[in-house]
Amino acid sequence: MRFTPRRRRRWTAALGATALALTAGGALAAPAGAATTASSAVDFATHCVPPPIAGIPPIDGTTTAQITVDNAAPRVGDTVTVTYTVTKPAASNPVDLALPENIMTPSGKVTLGGAQTGSVTVTGEKKNPPVPGKGAFPPFSMTGTFTVTAPGAIALSPGDYNIHTSYIMELDTPCTVSSPPAPVSETVTATALPGANERALQLDNASGAPGARVTVTGTKFTPLAEVTVGGRAGAAETADKMTVTTDSQGGFAARLTVADLATTGIVAYEGAAWDAEKGAGPVAYQVIDDTPAPPGSQRISATVKAGTLSMTQAGDAVQLSAVDFGTGGAATGALRTVTVKDFRGGPAGWSLTGKVTDFSGPGGASVGAGKLSWTPACATKAGSPSTCAAGSAGPVGSTGATLASTPNGTVTGGEFTVDAGLSLDVPAYTAPGSYAGVLTLTLS
Incomplete structure (x- = not known):
């Protein structure tokens, strides 16, 4: 399989899995997902x-x-x-x-x-x-x-x-x-x-001088709920903050004074603290510092740019071990290592999930998707704000399972490597030949 990185919040890779035969056979691979529109x-x-x-x-x-x-x-x-x-x-x-x-x-x-x-x-x-x-x-x-x-x-x-x-x-x-x-x-x-967070924000202006007021319009929040509207600088809150109550339709319009020079975006959320599932934003906003520099001085500024959530994998095909006709048992192997880079600089964590198709063989024979199990492992690169947690060992199946994840937090991000041991439980009298399925990994 070929995997081509793309700048997307949701990543999908098709992983060609395994050759299964009475004697060892060649691995079969599947192509990656379709390209985005231009x-x-x-x-x-x-x-x-x-x-x-x-x-x-x-x-x-x-x-x-x-x-x-x-x-x-x-x-x-x-x-x-x-x-x-x-x-x-x-x-x-x-x-x-x-x-x-x-x-x-x-x-x-x-x-x-x-x-x-x-x-x-x-x-x-x-x-x-x-x-x-x-x-x-x-x-x-x-x-x-x-x-x-x-x-x-x-x-x-x-x-x-x-x-x-x-x-x-x-x-x-x-x-x-x-x-x-x-x-x-x-x-x-x-x-x-179904059940997705549909809360959304719009601003009437994208920038302003320190102390300027920006109209923040929110939609699809919980009706008659208290909402905090505030500034953010990356994953941290700034001093710009106010509370409003939504109307009977879950909407609001707030006039937020933005005075903190560190503010780079506006968020709104329900509850006592930021929660990505109960909030919206950040929507980009820039404070233009128009304070004159003192005579004989120079104002120096720098910007830290947010990146993307991405993944790559160290190969695109896995060859499982062969099993014998009449005996069957576990055909084993290892997932190609997946590297996740979270350079978004926000409060959201990520989840890497997988699902597999049935394993198709000769003459219409197959091994069901539920027969593939994995034992996930995840390592976090030193210095990363988030800590990666491996998913539970067990069947992958056609409905899917979690391979690894990081939680939401005040500051998230980092680099992570994800691996898994694979095992396909082959019934004893499965017809001899090569069998192949496609494991699809999704990062979100």
């Missing part, structure tokens, strides 16, 4: 308003942009990371003065349509090459997240965006889609998950 760049008319100090009229031009996601096939309740890349902004430097590097901070919205409607708040890094006077603004990217709340095809289109510059003075160049919505750039197809 996004496309789109052009759309844009109306940009230069800062009043520039003294020039609005700019009506064309923006070229592309939307990409880390998971094109999520389940309801999954969090999808969205990247909005503007490859050709409609606006340009409105003044004759050249702009130095790393003074531009973009923010914007991605519009959702189809099975789920609304918008996703996205923000970008304060990063840019030098821009000459009256020169074109360079390309930039912005990221954000949303929680899938409905099954079906969800269309993602570029939305309004703003270019904030911090040089000599704080200036904004807002650009709006002239005829919304813009063309669809990416589509994700969500599947239903």
